Amino acid sequence: MANITFTNPGYKDKTVYATAGSHTETVLKIAKANQIPIDFSCGDGDCGTCIIKVSPLSAKARMGGPLTDKEKSVLVEHGKLTRAEIQKMEVDDLPSPWRLACQMIVRDEDVLVEY
Numbered sequence: 001m002a003n004i005t006f007t008n009p010g011y012k013d014k015t016v017y018a019t020a021g022s023h024t025e026t027v028l029k030i031a032k033a034n035q036i037p038i039d040f041s042c043g044d045g046d047c048g049t050c051i052i053k054v055s056p057l058s059a060k061a062r063m064g065g066p067l068t069d070k071e072k073s074v075l076v077e078h079g080k081l082t083r084a085e086i087q088k089m090e091v092d093d094l095p096s097p098w099r100l101a102c103q104m105i106v107r108d109e110d111v112l113v114e115y
């Protein structure tokens with residue numbers, strides 16, 4: 001099980017449990033199921049409305065699977081990451097602090113999601 005703590009200055013922090021390894025439970029899906037108001041428009045990784053900042057809450061720092069191709073494009077387009085930063089993360093096997101809630105699949109780790 002993973003603990004996901006959602007935080008936003010306009011709302012009270014909320015921690016929810018997510019089943020790890022399902023490969024279908026995106027952060028957005030978990031947020032919607034728990035009435036956490038993350039903004040989104042398309043829900044398919046094209047618009048960038050659901051950009052979130054993710055930080056580890058435990059020693060494990062993987063923070064979900066690798067960036068999807070859609071995430072890479074959208075995060076560069078919105079100025080959250082550069083192509084050079086993405087390439088460095090891939091070479092050094094580092095997680096991205098910026099993700100799309102509709103694309104990030106939760107692993108067995110505790111994370112903080114700022115939305």
